[in-house]
Amino acid sequence: MKNLWKEFKEFAFTGNVIDMAVGVILGGALKDVVTALVNMLMGVISGIIKIPASLDEAVFKMSIGPAGTVSIKYGAFVSSFINFLLLALCIFLIVKSINKAKDKLKKEEESKPDEAAKPDDIVLLEEIRDLLKNK
Template identity: 35%
Template sequence: MKNFFQEFKNFAIKGNMIDLAIGIIIGTAFNNVVSTLVSKIIMPPLSLLTDDVNLANKKWILRKAIDNVEEVAVGYGELIESLVDFCIIALTIFIVVKFINRFKEKAEDPENKEVETPKNIALLSSMEKLLKEQNKILKNRK
């Protein structure tokens, strides 16, 4: 049991849990921004293109409301808005990850002087150079 708490403490202190929490909070806020963008900025001009039809209100009525019985309908307009939300979020995440990977590749290239190379990459690079030099020396001795 003590080992379990030690592992959890290491997990929480190393930042994994904190990074995850920050990602979820930022993702939630970003989702609200994108939802507002889609419903208030993108969909109104689209409704103008469709003769002022509000896509969010579009639905297929399976059963009309009668007295105390609620209407049964498939709301495909809301699905369209959700798909637009998803596409914008997916595109944004793709661009951000691509941007981060570009810097990551530059940082992992020991020959690149623009970005500071992490110590472990620099160490491996110097070890590789030393091994190449050692192999040249050993080949010349034969």
């Protein structure tokens, strides 16, 4: 039982799992922001184009003769698709900026001279000293 608990703690508190949990929480919050943005934009566009303010109510009606009409409710799909595109764009921009920052830090680390590296002649002299000690 102790081993199981120990393994669970190692799994649950590693950096990757915690990072993923933070990402899920922020993603949920970002989704709400993007949904509010889409609703606001659709309110403005609906005033210009004369479509329903909420895309969920948008319907295409088509008559099929004496049998009546067919209603195609396309609004919910269009609204979800716009939400998806904006959310994907936001996540792309966030990931791109994080990768750019990581690359910049990596280049700075690579450009720093390695202070721990010893000159070749010192390394050679230390090897000779160690060989002489062993004799």
